[in-house]
């Protein structure tokens with residue numbers, strides 16, 4: 158089995174987000190970057206499959222120099238090799254172009270049986286890239302997987318997914334693409350020996366310039382922000398304006414048992430009369 | 436001006452509320468550019484949906500029906516919709532941000548070489564009828580305004596609850612689209628389990644009560660369910676409550692759980708971490724029940740009671756019951 162995991166780097170979930178000077182992106186200078194949490198789940202699943210059967214796990218990302226770190230994390234978790242498509246020259250590609258570029262690379266790798274991705278990139282939450290890769294490759298998909306059962310002999314995979322109001326189980330013929338949801342597994346931490354080993358694992362660097370985008374029905378101009386189908390006009394940071402009515406004398410005082418009824422009465426009244434919500 | 440399409444979402448044969456919200460949002464665009472609003476059903480059997488859709492301003496209804504579309508399959512659904520798009524060339528397509536739409540619309544966008552964005556909280560068009568959407572990015576930490584450029588159709592899904600459905604009676608013309616849908620043989624649905632819900636769906640709920648690590652164990656969540664039921668709310672949880680095994684992952688609210696925006700969000704025994712807040716910070720009214728006066732949630736809520744949840748929640752449940 159050849160398993161490909163597509164990953165992306167993302168700002169740490171704790172990061173404070175601020176608009177950049179042109180107000181159409183975020184200030185990235187003080188941000189700590191991590192492997193997208195849902196992609197971690199995808200890497201973990203691939204490594205678990207590898208541990209059960211002889212499989213090869215390839216990690217792929219399209220991103221700037223900085224995203225090498227995310228690749229190294231995935232290798233330290235147990236990936237075998239990595240492909241880094243650097244896009245410094247074409248920053249801000251939209252998902253349409255991105256999926257075409259990744260799909261073409263996957264075709265050139267050849268014989269990939271299973272593609273795993275996160276359910277979404279928690280940064281932009283476009284939620285489209287992986288599915289559009291499946292479309293480009295003409296293969297089936299299952300999204301939001303919470304359980305994956307491979308049947309190597311039959312070249313198929315059973316996937317349990319969340320759907321509206323419940324869940325379902327589908328069977329896909331390989332090759333197939335699966336997006337991973339929390340609950341599928343608990344991603345491991347990269348161990349120290351894992352991190353050491355990762356440094357020696359094969360890493361292929363692909364310059365975006367070397368990809369013949371014309372063949373993909375794209376032009377160089379269509380790749381960057383300028384050619385994007387969707388452009389960010391502006392970014393605002395929502396200001397929290399909350400009334401902060403904390404019952405029982407503000408922050409410092411906890412309601413005593415005998416005051417609970419009064420506080421509850423008052424809260425119910427505020428919700429009805431002031432907030433008009435119940 | 437051409438057509439704005441609104442995809443019809445159904446759940447066991449009944450049109451979901453979000454469809455009426457999207458129809459209402461579409462009217463906002465129509466007022467500016469005079470487009471025709473068409474509701475579009477893709478599935479195996481639409482049933483009699485005309486009356487309900489006409490009530491919310493659909494002027495046309497396209498029914499794309501085919502038995503092959505019975506079990507939802509992203510490729511087959513995308514095929515059916517993409518072919519109909521190519522035939523009628525709508526300018527704009529709007530839909531609810533449901534799991535199913537998130538699953539197949541990216542394929543539609545690829546097939547029709549169009550532009551797609553998910554989960555808009557507001558939409559507008561400029562003078563040249565270009566669609567503009569506002570959506571959260573970085574999990575609620577920022578709002579981006581995004582414009583479409585030289586693409587057609589412009590496709591967007593709208594976050595449930597972002598628009599209030601308003602009736603506007605029309606009489607819709609029904610157009611039956613017969614379309615060949617090739618059977619997909621590389622994907623088979625083995626089992627579909629709709630779990631009967633005692634409470635509203637988190638992502639669509641108007642009110643939510645969530646419990647956190649402060650609940651101490653799974654059994655205590657009965658308190659959350661009781662108070663939720665007293666006001667017809669959905670029940671949610673923090674990641675700490677999920678990771679401790681109190682409740683299943685489906686209930687998790689936050690950056691790596693469900694992103695919700697109800698009118699009322701009650702956080703019980705939840706400290707208010709950045710990641711939790713990212714999933715519910717856009718709620719209209721936030722109420723916190725916590726025993727720690729320094730809990731971060733008290734810095735970003737509208738109302739709060741600083742007290743022991745095991746005393747406060749039963750008392751508050753009584754008050755809520757008295758009100759209704």
Ligand SMILES: Cc1cc2nc3c(=O)[nH]c(=O)nc-3n(C[C@H](O)[C@H](O)[C@H](O)COP(=O)(O)OP(=O)(O)OC[C@H]3O[C@@H](n4cnc5c(N)ncnc54)[C@H](O)[C@@H]3O)c2cc1C
Nearest residue numbers: 647648649673674675689690691692704706711726727744
């Ligand atoms: C990558 C990443 C993603 C994450 N994604 C999410 C996410 O999607 N959603 C999410 O929720 N978290 C997420 N987290 C976890 C987050 O950082 C917090 O750990 C989590 O939200 C804490 O949950 P909590 O508030 O229930 O628990 P705690 O922070 O432990 O807070 C419990 C609160 O309960 C109060 N309490 C205790 N007993 C009582 C009582 N008897 N009466 C009243 N109050 C009481 C305490 O005062 C305390 O404030 C994520 C973390 C990471 C690193």
Ligand SMILES: Nc1ncnc2c1ncn2[C@@H]1O[C@H](COP(=O)(O)O)[C@@H](O)[C@H]1O
Nearest residue numbers: 163164219274275277278283284285286
């Ligand atoms: N630049 C990229 N390189 C590789 N994989 C990506 C990239 N962007 C997104 N993905 C994958 O696609 C998933 C969904 O991302 P998105 O569609 O951006 O929400 C992510 O969780 C990744 O697994």
